[in-house]
Amino acid sequence: MAVNLAAPPSFFLPFSPSSSTPLQIHHNSICALQTRIKFPFLGIPKYPVASLTCANASAASMAAVSAEKEELLPPLDVSEINRKSRKWVWKGYTISYLVYPEGSSDAAAAVNPPLLLVHGFGASIAHWRRNIPTLAQSHTVYAIDLLGFGASDKPAGFQYSMEVWAQLILDFLDEVVQRPTVLLGNSVGSLACVIAAAEPIVKSFFELIFSHDRIKSVPGARLVLFNCAGGMNNKAIVDDWRIKLLLPLLWLFDFLLKQKGIASYLFDRVRQRDNLRNVLLSVYGNKESVDEDLVEIIRKPALDEGALDAFVSIVTGPPGPNPIQLIPKITLPVLVLWGDEDPFTPIDGPVGKYFSTLPAQMPNVNLFLLEGVGHCPHDDRPDLVHEKLLPWLSDLPVS
Numbered sequence: 001m002a003v004n005l006a007a008p009p010s011f012f013l014p015f016s017p018s019s020s021t022p023l024q025i026h027h028n029s030i031c032a033l034q035t036r037i038k039f040p041f042l043g044i045p046k047y048p049v050a051s052l053t054c055a056n057a058s059a060a061s062m063a064a065v066s067a068e069k070e071e072l073l074p075p076l077d078v079s080e081i082n083r084k085s086r087k088w089v090w091k092g093y094t095i096s097y098l099v100y101p102e103g104s105s106d107a108a109a110a111v112n113p114p115l116l117l118v119h120g121f122g123a124s125i126a127h128w129r130r131n132i133p134t135l136a137q138s139h140t141v142y143a144i145d146l147l148g149f150g151a152s153d154k155p156a157g158f159q160y161s162m163e164v165w166a167q168l169i170l171d172f173l174d175e176v177v178q179r180p181t182v183l184l185g186n187s188v189g190s191l192a193c194v195i196a197a198a199e200p201i202v203k204s205f206f207e208l209i210f211s212h213d214r215i216k217s218v219p220g221a222r223l224v225l226f227n228c229a230g231g232m233n234n235k236a237i238v239d240d241w242r243i244k245l246l247l248p249l250l251w252l253f254d255f256l257l258k259q260k261g262i263a264s265y266l267f268d269r270v271r272q273r274d275n276l277r278n279v280l281l282s283v284y285g286n287k288e289s290v291d292e293d294l295v296e297i298i299r300k301p302a303l304d305e306g307a308l309d310a311f312v313s314i315v316t317g318p319p320g321p322n323p324i325q326l327i328p329k330i331t332l333p334v335l336v337l338w339g340d341e342d343p344f345t346p347i348d349g350p351v352g353k354y355f356s357t358l359p360a361q362m363p364n365v366n367l368f369l370l371e372g373v374g375h376c377p378h379d380d381r382p383d384l385v386h387e388k389l390l391p392w393l394s395d396l397p398v399s
Contacts, residue, residue, distance in 0.1 A: 073133040096151035117143040120187030124150025154306025162320025166195035190228035230351035231319030339373030
């Protein structure tokens with residue numbers, strides 16, 4: 001079969017969620033595969049959900065979107081984030097992080113637990129620019145660039161894994177934050193936080209936070225998950241029959257990505273502005289949130305030396321621990337906020353379905369489904385996220 005190398009590969013064409021039925025599984029599975037190859041967020045093709053109660057289900061709330069947006073604090077400027085970011089050396093690698101506000105003497109921030117924001121695949125600290133000013137009104141906010149992303153190091157030939165990122169989070173809390181902390185993560189950042197919180201053997205300070213037999217005596221430690229990924233890549237949900245149909249294609253794609261020339265060509269196509277914009281538009285419910293700043297937040301780190309190696313390692317590596325096995329180990333209070341228009345981890349997919357059942361099974365878990373919101377709720381509709389998140393945070397015990 002001839003391949004037209006002059007056109008973008010079909011793997012990277014924009015994904016358009018459709019209200020299809022299982023009879024159209026072949027077409028939709030291929031579309032979902034194409035999207036996951038662009039960014040390995042995991043998920044299955046989206047199908048209609050028969051009955052779900054959305055957090056903002058009323059038409060009146062949707063009509064008030066503009067008014068709600070006007071009440072949001074202005075986002076942090078990306079240049080300010082870059083200027084104020086600090087460096088921390090972890091296992092010989094330089095990790096970029098932000099503390100906001102710097103040197104705050106605010107009484108509420110001094111007694112309330114700090115927050116640590118952990119981005120998803122391809123993102124960075126700046127992906128939280130619409131949330132940090134609001135959260136910093138009552139908390140000291142930390143945000144981190146995971147190894148391989150943002151302004152953090154991207155070591156050539158490094159083998160990335162979910163466990164590596166979870167250990168990075170544990171060590172950052174232990175060495176930098178040094179207080180019981182609320183972890184907030186999106187996508188694979190959520191999963192890294194889940195792994196960290198479920199880790200039974202942790203060292204020094206963090207053990208005081210997450211040790212199961214002492215958790216009730218430690219104020220502030222909690223977990224917030226925004227559309228949690230099922231693993232680092234598609235292999236995490238290979239047991240789903242729809243993914244089993246595509247397994248030979250996944251193996252083939254892994255093989256192709258390990259060929260340097262092919263990987264370089266495909267990655268060059270992925271990080272083009274127009275392609276990135278189309279991908280983002282396909283995974284955001286609120287298209288107004290897909291601005292030029294967002295495109296550049298994703299694109300610029302992808303131009304760094306080592307970004308290609310990170311991309312290949314993440315897509316072709318092991319998926320890592322599954323949240324379905326980890327969540328039952330967590331006794332922390334957990335807030336789950338899920339966008340109902342997520343094509344990567346749809347609420348009716350295996351991971352989404354599991355999380356939607358948790359409130360009935362685990363009293364420490366609260367879940368809100370956000371209507372008209374995609375894979376990155378915190379950036380897609382920060383107003384809806386803050387509406388649910390801030391009251392939940394206000395119930396935290398002070399330290």
